[in-house]
Amino acid sequence: MPAATASTPAISDAPAAGATARPWASIAIETDIAALAERWRAFESTALVTPYQSYDWVRSFVETIGAAHDMALRYALVRDTDGELVALLPLVITRRSGFRFAEFIGGKHANYHMGLYAPAFAAQLDAAQIARMLTEIGHAIGGLDAFALVNQPVIWQGVANPAAKLAAGPSPSRAYKLALIAGDGDATLRRSMSSHARKKLKNKHSRFKDFGPSVLTRAATPSEATRIIDAFLTQKAERFRAMGVPDPFAEPAMRAFLERAALASGSERPAIELYSLDLGGRPVATYVGATQGERFSGMATSFDMASETVKTSPGELLLAELIRLKAREGVAVFDLGVGEARYKTTFCDDHDDLVDSFLPLTFKGHVFARIARGKRELKRQIKRSPAALKLAHRASGWLRGKRSEDE
Numbered sequence: 001m002p003a004a005t006a007s008t009p010a011i012s013d014a015p016a017a018g019a020t021a022r023p024w025a026s027i028a029i030e031t032d033i034a035a036l037a038e039r040w041r042a043f044e045s046t047a048l049v050t051p052y053q054s055y056d057w058v059r060s061f062v063e064t065i066g067a068a069h070d071m072a073l074r075y076a077l078v079r080d081t082d083g084e085l086v087a088l089l090p091l092v093i094t095r096r097s098g099f100r101f102a103e104f105i106g107g108k109h110a111n112y113h114m115g116l117y118a119p120a121f122a123a124q125l126d127a128a129q130i131a132r133m134l135t136e137i138g139h140a141i142g143g144l145d146a147f148a149l150v151n152q153p154v155i156w157q158g159v160a161n162p163a164a165k166l167a168a169g170p171s172p173s174r175a176y177k178l179a180l181i182a183g184d185g186d187a188t189l190r191r192s193m194s195s196h197a198r199k200k201l202k203n204k205h206s207r208f209k210d211f212g213p214s215v216l217t218r219a220a221t222p223s224e225a226t227r228i229i230d231a232f233l234t235q236k237a238e239r240f241r242a243m244g245v246p247d248p249f250a251e252p253a254m255r256a257f258l259e260r261a262a263l264a265s266g267s268e269r270p271a272i273e274l275y276s277l278d279l280g281g282r283p284v285a286t287y288v289g290a291t292q293g294e295r296f297s298g299m300a301t302s303f304d305m306a307s308e309t310v311k312t313s314p315g316e317l318l319l320a321e322l323i324r325l326k327a328r329e330g331v332a333v334f335d336l337g338v339g340e341a342r343y344k345t346t347f348c349d350d351h352d353d354l355v356d357s358f359l360p361l362t363f364k365g366h367v368f369a370r371i372a373r374g375k376r377e378l379k380r381q382i383k384r385s386p387a388a389l390k391l392a393h394r395a396s397g398w399l400r401g402k403r404s405e406d407e
Contacts, residue, residue: 051290052110056271060261068253086121099368111337127165146365167355172380176348177335185324192349208312219274231283235302277318285314294332
């Protein structure tokens, strides 16, 4: 990671004639995340922020996956006239097909993409103001054609997400969640699940108990983290191999990210929490998640396809135990992340609407935005049609096989 810091000069409080008034005074662009630790952590303690934009989550990602892919990273700090931080946008600059655009850090490994905002500041921004703020950030970074901000929650902690006001349309998928009843996970499950689903889960749990005593383990030491990560990566690899699709967790940097994020570093709790459902000391299912404030966000789950317990759905049994645990711990919201899956609609009775925003900054940016919007809309339409989704999977598998033959 480069240690240099680049900043734009403070911008005058007085907007140009005819310009939209803006409630910020200056924008600075920095490149050294380590230098931002104190300011970022202090800001996120009161800001609107998802688990995927917490300092420890982003830094763990940046110094492992980001470093492995030589990502160009920029951190936009927006301040008011008193010099107080009112927004922080963690961005990665991507070059693709001749376009240079900015995205939120995390890619597919982050379910929610959003900046950090002081709540009062976010509440006063309209679409014109956020467009202007992003444009100024883009000019401060330099050489950008556009912003591509996907999978953004429309509302976060009851406040409208400013950049979502520029939405080109809904994201291809939504995110699923459930509110937890404080101290009572069983009451939560009775509310969120149908009676039929609860009965099936109870029967699965009864059959699972026939295999012997089990325990829910939360990684609290490096050795426990390593054990659960080993199981998670092995189980994921087998699952993707059976599906005939590339394993997004296969690269070595992914293991490094999980290991680093699972160990607390200057914070009260780790950026990522690791759980396993152990039977005879062996994980038959795992769960990876992150906590921010009163929300626990599920990042990924796995189960042992070779285990004799597989027909009892150990992944679902682990999820039910986690919901009970988080209710006891006082977590208010438990989300299962973005994307459609039967188990998500089984457990969840609510969802977060997500949108995509594409803001062009140049003529090339307008071309990029049209292409990007079209691709995201096509993906959304395919996901809404079971027949089209099945055909797309078949076509994708054929293309992968064709490439393998040609290599």
